[in-house]
Amino acid sequence: MPVQSFVYNSAPQRVVFGAGSLQHLAREIDALGARRALVLSTPEQRPQAERIADMLGAHAAGVFDRAVMHVPIETAREAREVAQRLGADCAVAIGGGSTTGLGKAIALDSGLPILAIPTTYAGSEMTPIYGITEAGMKKTGKDFKVLPRTVIYDPELSLTLPVGMSVTSGINAIAHAAEGLYATDANPIMDLMAQEGIAALGRALPAIRAFAEDAAARSDALYGAWLCGTVLGNVGMALHHKLCHTLGGSFNLPHAETHTIVLPHALAYNAAAAPEAMARIAKALGGSNAAQAVFDLAHDNGAPVALRDIGMKESDLDVACTHALQNQYPNPRPLERDAIRALLQNAWEGVRP
Numbered sequence: 001m002p003v004q005s006f007v008y009n010s011a012p013q014r015v016v017f018g019a020g021s022l023q024h025l026a027r028e029i030d031a032l033g034a035r036r037a038l039v040l041s042t043p044e045q046r047p048q049a050e051r052i053a054d055m056l057g058a059h060a061a062g063v064f065d066r067a068v069m070h071v072p073i074e075t076a077r078e079a080r081e082v083a084q085r086l087g088a089d090c091a092v093a094i095g096g097g098s099t100t101g102l103g104k105a106i107a108l109d110s111g112l113p114i115l116a117i118p119t120t121y122a123g124s125e126m127t128p129i130y131g132i133t134e135a136g137m138k139k140t141g142k143d144f145k146v147l148p149r150t151v152i153y154d155p156e157l158s159l160t161l162p163v164g165m166s167v168t169s170g171i172n173a174i175a176h177a178a179e180g181l182y183a184t185d186a187n188p189i190m191d192l193m194a195q196e197g198i199a200a201l202g203r204a205l206p207a208i209r210a211f212a213e214d215a216a217a218r219s220d221a222l223y224g225a226w227l228c229g230t231v232l233g234n235v236g237m238a239l240h241h242k243l244c245h246t247l248g249g250s251f252n253l254p255h256a257e258t259h260t261i262v263l264p265h266a267l268a269y270n271a272a273a274a275p276e277a278m279a280r281i282a283k284a285l286g287g288s289n290a291a292q293a294v295f296d297l298a299h300d301n302g303a304p305v306a307l308r309d310i311g312m313k314e315s316d317l318d319v320a321c322t323h324a325l326q327n328q329y330p331n332p333r334p335l336e337r338d339a340i341r342a343l344l345q346n347a348w349e350g351v352r353p
């Protein structure tokens, strides 16, 4: 197909990639002109955060280890106060999307630069998208203040990510690229990144399942996550992401698992309306049907494939369907109540699309 006209925005970000690249931390903090970095993590990743603080020495302002999923406003406020009290001039976020998200909540308020060190494949480090949860409602927004200025991708830090989370987190990343391929503001550069990102994760996840400490596979997976996260940050998402936000936000389902279960069904829903995107996804995964290839990637690598297995009640599917139909948003196929309700039923039961 000839190239159509398009708009491409290039984000001001620096990426340092490679096994052992954490060794460049001090250099990168210096390049940001920062002198007092507040290190952020979840409670589980406190030891990694302390290692970062040790590496920073006098340039570490302290460690805040209270990051949790979906950034509750109370945690965001507490972290902002700690950053201010310690005179931090930079936030170093080591961890997954939850920790990067906490850094973003601080940056949104203060403009503090973020240096992100991702250890999952969620991709938040490559996006200007933030999410904050207040009174049980998660609100997301876009602001370039929250885009991490520097990202250090060191695959060695992801060796400890449990296999189950690696697979679901990798498919969370694939979801960004898959929806990017049929975005209304898609462009050929993002298409290249999307297809390459899906392919990298498609070969890495089975290898990680076979051997969690496969250094080459961990490197491939993080590379794929970078590419897929870039797509998320650059073009608009559609039905799949809307469904996952509804399911995660209203029914408190785990983020990466929800993406993993819903994606094959969202792709099946959109298949006839986005044939070129489907062909690219299928090709990247070495299959002939995009929805089935994603389902098989999850199923064959031990990931959950049914919403009923991650705590969703069948009786809540009608409400979820109603929420998904609120606030119209672009999608290749128009949003049809009966078909979306059927999609949710299939995802709940875990049928192969």
Ligand SMILES: NC(=O)C1=CN([C@@H]2O[C@H](COP(=O)(O)OP(=O)(O)OC[C@H]3O[C@@H](n4cnc5c(N)ncnc54)[C@H](O)[C@@H]3O)[C@@H](O)[C@H]2O)C=CC1
Binding pocket: 042, 043, 044, 045, 068, 069, 070, 071, 095, 096, 097, 098, 099, 101, 119, 120, 121, 122, 123, 124, 125, 127, 128, 129, 130, 131, 157, 158, 159, 160, 161, 162, 165, 169, 232, 255, 256
């Ligand atoms: N704003 C954005 O662009 C995006 C935001 N997100 C948000 O990120 C959150 C989900 O992030 P995830 O990365 O899926 O999960 P997460 O950040 O909540 O991490 C899940 C668990 O795995 C642990 N963990 C992370 N890396 C580890 C490692 N290498 N070894 C051992 N344990 C490790 C964490 O400490 C945590 O306990 C959600 O709130 C989601 O909405 C996700 C994608 C994009």
Ligand SMILES: O=C(O)/C=C\C(=O)CC(=O)O
Binding pocket: 101, 129, 130, 131, 132, 140, 172, 241, 244, 245
């Ligand atoms: O909810 C957020 O924090 C913002 C975006 C995402 O989580 C993207 C996703 O659904 O993976």
